[in-house]
Amino acid sequence: MLKKTIAALAASIITASAANISGAGASFPAPVYFDWAYMYQKATGNQVNYQSIGSGGGIKQVSARTVNFGASDKPLKPKKLDRKRLYQFPAVIGSIVAAYNIPGIKDGELKIENKDLAAIFMGKIKYWDDKRITEDNPGLNLPHKEIVVCHRADGSGTTFNFSYFLAHVSEDWANNVGIGKALDWPTGLGGKGNEGVASLISQNPYSIGYVEYAYKLKNGFGAAVLQTASGKWVEAKEENFKAAAKYAKWTPAKHFYQILALQPGDNSYPIVAATFILLPREATEMNKEVVKFFDYSFKHGDEDAKKLGYIPLPEQTKEMIRSYWKEHGIY
Amino acid sequence: MTRQERRILLNNIIMFLSSAAAIAGMLFLFWIIGVLIYKGFTALNLDIFTYDMAPPGREESGLRNALVGQLMLVLGASLIGVPIGVLAGTYLSEYGGKKGRLARLIRDISDIMMSTPSIVIGAFIYALLVEPFGHFSGWAGIAALAVMMVPIVLRTTDDMLQLVPGSLREAAIALGAPKYKMILQVVYRGAKTGMLTGILLSIARIAGETAPLLFTSFSNNFFSTDLNQPIASLTVTMFNYATSPYDDWINQGWAAALILALFVLGANIIGRIIIRTKKGDR
Numbered sequence: 030m031l032k033k034t035i036a037a038l039a040a041s042i043i044t045a046s047a048a049n050i051s052g053a054g055a056s057f058p059a060p061v062y063f064d065w066a067y068m069y070q071k072a073t074g075n076q077v078n079y080q081s082i083g084s085g086g087g088i089k090q091v092s093a094r095t096v097n098f099g100a101s102d103k104p105l106k107p108k109k110l111d112r113k114r115l116y117q118f119p120a121v122i123g124s125i126v127a128a129y130n131i132p133g134i135k136d137g138e139l140k141i142e143n144k145d146l147a148a149i150f151m152g153k154i155k156y157w158d159d160k161r162i163t164e165d166n167p168g169l170n171l172p173h174k175e176i177v178v179c180h181r182a183d184g185s186g187t188t189f190n191f192s193y194f195l196a197h198v199s200e201d202w203a204n205n206v207g208i209g210k211a212l213d214w215p216t217g218l219g220g221k222g223n224e225g226v227a228s229l230i231s232q233n234p235y236s237i238g239y240v241e242y243a244y245k246l247k248n249g250f251g252a253a254v255l256q257t258a259s260g261k262w263v264e265a266k267e268e269n270f271k272a273a274a275k276y277a278k279w280t281p282a283k284h285f286y287q288i289l290a291l292q293p294g295d296n297s298y299p300i301v302a303a304t305f306i307l308l309p310r311e312a313t314e315m316n317k318e319v320v321k322f323f324d325y326s327f328k329h330g331d332e333d334a335k336k337l338g339y340i341p342l343p344e345q346t347k348e349m350i351r352s353y354w355k356e357h358g359i360y
Numbered sequence: 361m362t363r364q365e366r367r368i369l370l371n372n373i374i375m376f377l378s379s380a381a382a383i384a385g386m387l388f389l390f391w392i393i394g395v396l397i398y399k400g401f402t403a404l405n406l407d408i409f410t411y412d413m414a415p416p417g418r419e420e421s422g423l424r425n426a427l428v429g430q431l432m433l434v435l436g437a438s439l440i441g442v443p444i445g446v447l448a449g450t451y452l453s454e455y456g457g458k459k460g461r462l463a464r465l466i467r468d469i470s471d472i473m474m475s476t477p478s479i480v481i482g483a484f485i486y487a488l489l490v491e492p493f494g495h496f497s498g499w500a501g502i503a504a505l506a507v508m509m510v511p512i513v514l515r516t517t518d519d520m521l522q523l524v525p526g527s528l529r530e531a532a533i534a535l536g537a538p539k540y541k542m543i544l545q546v547v548y549r550g551a552k553t554g555m556l557t558g559i560l561l562s563i564a565r566i567a568g569e570t571a572p573l574l575f576t577s578f579s580n581n582f583f584s585t586d587l588n589q590p591i592a593s594l595t596v597t598m599f600n601y602a603t604s605p606y607d608d609w610i611n612q613g614w615a616a617a618l619i620l621a622l623f624v625l626g627a628n629i630i631g632r633i634i635i636r637t638k639k640g641d642r
Contacts, residue, residue: 051495051578051590063415066581076582078590081600094494220603227605247416248605 048318053080054087054100056222057187057241058121058304062100064333065326072329077322081222085184085210091115091307098319099307102186103210104286114310116357117284118350119303120323122274122340125191126265126300128250129237130230131157133170136251137264140165143256143299147199149237150178151206152216157235172235179229179238182219184210190302191239194290198256198299239300242270242338255299258291263298267338273297274340281353301340308359316359324351324360393621400618403611408619412583413592416606423616425583429592430620432498432585433577434567437505441566442559444506445513452514453521454543467518470511481507482572490576498587501577505566512565516558517551524550557631564627568620570595594620 052062059081066077082090084101091099092113100120110117127146129139141149145161148154154161158171181188189210196203206212218233220226227244230236237253242265245252252265263269276292279285289301306323308316327350331341342350354360361369411422448466456463481504489500524547532542548555578590579597594616601613 049582049584049586049589051580053578060415063581067415067418070582076580076584078580078582078584080579080581080590093491095490095496222603224600224604228603231605244605 048075050075050077050097050315050319050322051080052077052087052098052100052306052319053082053090053096054307055084055102055186055304056081056224057084057102057123057125057302058100058339059223060243060247061121061330061334061337061339064337065322065330068329068333069322069325072325075318075322081224083181083183083222084186084189088307089184091309094309094312097309097312097315100304101307102302102304103189104288104303104305105284105307106286107283110284110307116308116310116316116353116359117286117305118323118353119279119285119287119342119346120306120326121334121342122270122277122289122301122303123338124242124265124270124273124298124301124340125187125194125239126242126245126250126252127237127255128227128230128240128245128248128252130234130250131172131174132234133172134251136249137254137266138166138169139251140254140262143194143198146253146255147195147202149176150180150195150215150217151202152178153201174235177233177236178214178217179226179233179236180214180217180219181211181222181226183221183225185222186210186302186304187223187239187241188212190288190290190300193288194300197291246338257295257297257299258293259295261295263296265298267335267340269296269298270301270340273299273301275343277303277346279346279349281349281356285350285353303342310357313359320354320359324354396614396618396621399611399614400621403615404618408612408615413581413597416604416609421608421612423594423597423612423619425580426592426594426597426616427619428583428585429498429577429580430567430594432587432591433501433505433573433593434563436498436502436587437509437566438559438563440502441506441509441562442513445510445562446517446555446559448510448514449517449521450543452518454539454547458522467515470514473507473511474515477571478504478508478569479571479574482574482576485572486575495588496576496578496590498577498589498591501573501591501593502587504572504576505569508569508572509562509566512562513558516561517555520551520554520558521547523554553634553637557634560627560631560634564624564631567627568595568624570599574599 062079066079070076084103087099087101090096105117127141142165145154155175156173157176158173163171192208192212196208218229220229223240223244226238227240227248230238230250231248254262254264257263272294273292276294277287277289279287289303291299308319327347334341351360407422409422409424411420412425414421452463452466485500485504489503490496528546528550529542532546573593573596577593580590580592584591598613598616601609604610
């Protein structure tokens with residue numbers, strides 16, 4: 030009662046300006062959301078304040094209803110969405126790359142087998158000139174330097190997708206580390222957000238870490254050549270991300286729950302992930318405002334997303350999302 | 361070696377060690393200030409004050425919204441924290457007495473509060489003002505900073521008022537002044553420079569806080585003066601920018617650090633000048 034009175038009082042003192050939306054969560058799509066919000070504000074005057082606090086934080090804050098939308102790279106299962114009373118839809122697709130900073134070795138020169146990548150992140154391959162790495166890279170002069178592993182320290186959807194991938198290519202990883210937003214890391218340095226991991230990689234020579242492709246582009250790191258689901262070498266390049274993304278099978282009835290790692294195809298980069306928006310079901314009016322922002326971005330934001338290294342959703346997926354919105358009365 | 365020589369030697373060793381420690385402390389201070397000034401001034405330009413925060417790599421990018429937000433937060437916290445702190449300090453010194461049980465309890469509690477990690481205060485305000493209301497807000501940030509401020513102002517006010525000699529109070533009472541007049545016109549007047557210094561130092565203290573704002577006032581990428589909404593602050597922006605991988609954001613983070621440091625340094629220096637001039641008067 031008191032709470033309501035105070036809230037009403039406060040609201041009457043300060044009349045809200047144009048629809049201001051606040052959202053928080055994943056750092057993986059943060060660069061593109063910042064850009065979309067910037068353009069949306071220029072075009073409509075509405076402010077979409079997105080804060081990059083990690084997928085774990087995004088799920089927590091939208092569940093606590095302290096933000097208007099949450100963002101997570103780890104999709105929530107339909108059951109969990111029902112329990113937390115949330116809607117969920119994808120916003121954009123990105124890719125996680127194994128980014129390295131080895132003086133003298135350029136982008137895309139280093140090949141790492143998927144299972145060896147797991148061994149590196151488990152601390153079982155300790156030096157860059159380990160036989161398991163050199164045998165795949167006969168032309169490269171790899172130094173006898175210790176590998177500095179950089180990973181996330183916060184609850185992260187990027188970690189979820191990366192560990193999902195590693196668990197499916199390495200039994201050792203699946204049995205001893207597992208899949209999750211936050212892991213019990215056997216080795217390495219922890220950073221907060223994709224931002225934090227990117228800074229760690231750039232500050233530490235001979236390091237390797239996993240970041241969203243946009244962060245690799247902005248920082249000029251090298252990205253390792255990995256393997257497709259069937260074991261073919263595949264470069265971390267936009268066309269290969271797209272090749273993987275086209276295998277996505279979206280089902281609105283499951284709130285688009287879908288993990289995109291290890292898709293079939295000869296050119297499919299193995300760690301591609303969609304990033305999701307979470308909306309509180311009861312906030313119909315505010316959801317309409319949030320949906321307007323994403324609708325605008327779907328219409329006008331593709332070029333921006335591509336420039337930053339993301340893959341925009343295909344038109345038919347966007348249509349699918351629009352009918353999902355309509356079905357729930359928020360479009 | 362005679363006893364005298366041994367004592368001189370020991371004396372010299374101790375002197376050397378303590379001077380070395382002092383120099384090491386100073387060295388780090390000047391190192392920090394030096395790096396801050398160098399990196400901060402190279403990043404500082406007019407755009408910082410005229411444009412709002414923008415995504416990395418944009419031309420029209422600044423910190424205007426964070427500066428305004430920071431001022432609003434600090435001002436709001438001061439408006440709440442200073443009166444409560446001064447009044448509570450007055451109670452302790454003038455009504456509670458040195459030995460009073462309640463006064464002693466309050467003093468102990470405020471000492472504990474002063475050493476409470478600021479992130480704990482942030483979490484407390486989150487549970488009290490963010491979760492129940494369903495949004496991050498400038499008010500929550502103000503409340504968190506005010507909670508931090510009260511014990512500092514309370515203790516300095518208490519200490520300063522107690523420095524006023526009891527004979528002055530007795531003289532005022534003897535002349536027939538009621539107690540409130542005695543406090544307002546005699547005790548406050550005698551302690552005002554000390555109280556003002558305490559207030560300035562407490563403002564300087566809270567102005568540099570990030571932890572209590574992280575999940576109360578949150579942050580805002582846009583210009584907003586609505587305290588019901590998340591609001592940007594220099595400290596949180598600095599934290600976000602400094603840990604980001606973008607060069608332009610990192611530079612702006614340095615500029616924010618410099619502005620903040622100059623503000624805090626300014627408040628400290630003004631506080632010290634006030635103490636100096638007071639001593640000169642005597």
